[in-house]
Amino acid sequence: MEIKDEREMVKLLKALANPLRLRILASISDEPKSAYIISRELNKPYPLIHIYLSSLKKLGLIREVKVEKRVESLPPVRYYIAEDFKIIITPELIKKLFKRGENE
Numbered sequence: 680m681e682i683k684d685e686r687e688m689v690k691l692l693k694a695l696a697n698p699l700r701l702r703i704l705a706s707i708s709d710e711p712k713s714a715y716i717i718s719r720e721l722n723k724p725y726p727l728i729h730i731y732l733s734s735l736k737k738l739g740l741i742r743e744v745k746v747e748k749r750v751e752s753l754p755p756v757r758y759y760i761a762e763d764f765k766i767i768i769t770p771e772l773i774k775k776l777f778k779r780g781e782n783e
Contacts, residue, residue: 680739680764685776691766694738699723700731704740704761711744711758732759740764 682688694700699721706717718728735741736759745758 680766682766682768682772682776688768688773688776691738694734694740695766697731699727700735703728703731703735707741707759708761711760713756713758715756735759 682691702721703717706712706720712720714725714729714732717723717732718725721728732741736743739762741759741761743757744760747756747758749756
């Protein structure tokens with residue numbers, strides 16, 4: 680995973696500093712699950728899990744793999760799985776990103 684700028688680095692580190700987001704990533708590392716399944720598994724409110732899944736998806740840490748329309752009057756059920764990612768942060772990368780931010 681390539682970090683493009685200082686803002687992206689901060690968002691990524693904040694997301695990974697949250698224990699619940701890490702538990703979500705662990706939960707969907709092997710098999711796709713819906714927000715409802717994850718909320719039941721982790722005993723956390725569905726709306727919170729939904730918000731965290733959205734933020735993890737925006738960061739590219741998870742992806743949507745399946746959408747099921749079960750009931751016509753309800754929104755579809757979306758299933759997510761963790762992406763394979765590797766993050767390497769070095770002092771040189773930090774220096775490069777933050778120097779670039781000063782120049783803009």
